[in-house]
Amino acid sequence: MSAHASHAPKRSGLWDWLTTVDHKKIAILYLVAGGIFFLAGGIEALLIRLQLMYPESNVIGAKTFNEMITMHGTTMIFLAAMPIIFALMNAVVPLQIGARDVAFPFVNALGFWLFFFGGVLINTSWFLGGAPDAGWTSYPTLALNQYSGIGVDFYVLGLQIAGLGTLIGGINFLVTIINMRAPGMTFMRMPLFTWTSFVTSGLILFAFPAITVGLVLLMFDRLFGGNFFNPDAGGNIIIFEHLFWIFGHPEVYILILPCFGIISEVVSTFSKKRLFGYSSMVFATALIGFLGFMVWAHHMFTTGLGPVANTLFGLATMLIAVPTGIKIFNWLFTMWGGQIRFNVPNLWAVGFIPTFTIGGMTGVMLSVPSADYQYHDSYFVVAHFHYVIVGGVVFGLFAGLYYWWPKMFGKMLNETLGKWNFWTFFIGFHLTFFPLHFLGLMGMPRRVYTFLHGQGLDLGNFISTIGSFGMTIGTILFLINVVVTANSKQKAPADPWDGRTLEWAIPSPPPEYNFAQTPLVRGLDALWVEKMAGNKGYVPAEPLGSIHMPSPSIIPFVMSVGLFIAAYGFMFHQYVLAGIGLAITFGSMLARSLKDDHGYHIDPEEIEEKGVKA
């Protein structure tokens, strides 16, 4: 075998971040990039609410309003929620299963950079002829050239690039969880966050190719004269709706399942109790993942699929309430009789449970096809999905960020600021979205830039806009908290919350190799088992030895830049530019294939210097 370099190539500053293949650093990249997109999507939301504060107002106007709703939805789903979930998965999953790394460190970095450049591509549309304006679903015929501007090209190409990144990220986590678990870490001993990340990765694998095809077909129609969605030439627009929702509905579960995992970890830790009904939680997660693929047509009840299809898809949708209910009750039973501590992560978790339950109940209401004809395309739907995606996903992500921040950054977020952050955001959220249920039932249609006086819609819209200020203040308080924490000198201990799982057995932040010795797992809640047995920390499964690490690489970055350039070439029909971009990407793939990465080794002496258990 070839010789290995024995030391890490020293890299610093920006170059280190561009070339890193360390899952803990990639987690921070995902968090920063996703956080910036979250702020962009939040500003768009605020402008939408300002436009709707008073009847017949003209703060941003109809055209900009269309761009704002499209970009708000697209940004929040694909460029904010997804990457922040990937941030936590990267930061936590390898640690929870006792692994030194993910299965494919290089692919992991590539996944991030593809997502990043896809997201940047979509957002450059603001400066290059207008943002996409056909809604986040971009249904044809509205999204075809006749009715929409060039923005939709950015949407189509940017989401293809970002989606590719997400797909390979999902494969990476599937293989990591299947192949990289520490000795004794059986599937039924995996922490629930790891389980939900596993199921979510499976959903990503089978859902994202469907939207890729939908986007490719739309791209052919828009850029290369295709006729998929042109009824005059025999095209059929319903195909896009199917492909979009075959992806789109599992996407909802891709977002919420990891948040269920976070809530399970937080509720259990802060109740000082083992998670109630662990195996039923695992079963419910898998069942939700499976059923998530069976219900896509409930987004299309009014399309005209007929009563039989509508009934079946309605029934399948109602079924999902069963495993979800199992989860809600399990969380409540975990808290029941526990020693509950209301630290900030637990505040978010406790806020999550009733809020998400409300969103779930309106979901069951919407699953009745005959009733859906009434709710469809009204603010009732807007209220429903914000209750599950903000009340569920965003609350869950905040819980996870406050919980794992010390592990990711080595410092504790400030509790007082955290409580203000929670209460302003929580109250602001309910003020914003609760009235929308009633506005919807009164007949206010979604995606319309204004409403008329004297139809009973004024007060609800006004309250909703005031509420959005509360969420804005909450988000700003979070940012202040991040800055305050970054400047504080106090270091976080390895195990600040009296944790139960393996990530709390190693320093905060962990060294680059995570575990000096691979841990031996002896039960569910691996660290808690050792604590109860009177051990300090985990029991090693191997003697101290030299640790093999992958080399950093700039290739993932370059590969993604190539596709970024090629996308502009296709959009503006500059095929030389497209060729250059593709050449960069394929050239990078070739370079990666030809040059073997032997990695480097960290010697035992070096590990001991940093402190290690006997």
Add this chain to the structure above:
Amino acid sequence: MATHHANAVLPDEPEKATLEGKNKILGFWLFLGGETVLFGSLFATFIALRDQANGGPTAQELFDMPIVAWSTFILLTSSMTSVMAVLALHKKNLKQLQAWMTVTVLLGLAFLCLEIYEFNHYVHLGHTIASSAFGSAFYTLVGFHGGHVAFGIAWITTLILQSLKKGLTVVTAPKFYVAALYWHFIDVVWVFIFTVVYLMGMIGGKVG
């Protein structure tokens, strides 16, 4: 020969000898799962649009059995030669492995040439991506497959060339193995294209 020495210490089933190799193979199987959804979506689209010729040439008028039969024969044979290559890999016989992979690539090239000829022929008959929904669906589905074949040819060629220098090791063995998996996959997709696009197209009549 340097490779001869490497062969002597190479473990059995060298593609699965390291954790990296095992990860790569499992990851690639999962990737093929995603690819299945991708082609499934394209097939569904094609089936929905295959009768929408928009006044242009229909499937019955276009398709020509001999050329498609030759394409199928060539691609199925290339799948067999890639199996021979994997058998050679398990025998740790690098020369045979390279030879069978070269045959696979050449058959792939022959297939691709036939496809290019075929597409060119159809375009002259007025069947283009822009002529009808049938045209769009046909070129997208069959073209996606053709693109996969082209990528596979470039990929396997790269592997053969680097194996001349690197020999057969626990690093190169998994690469050949997953490339063979990929080649089988595009072969299986072609079996469905042959059935759904060509056979059903020639027999004619609306389905569903």
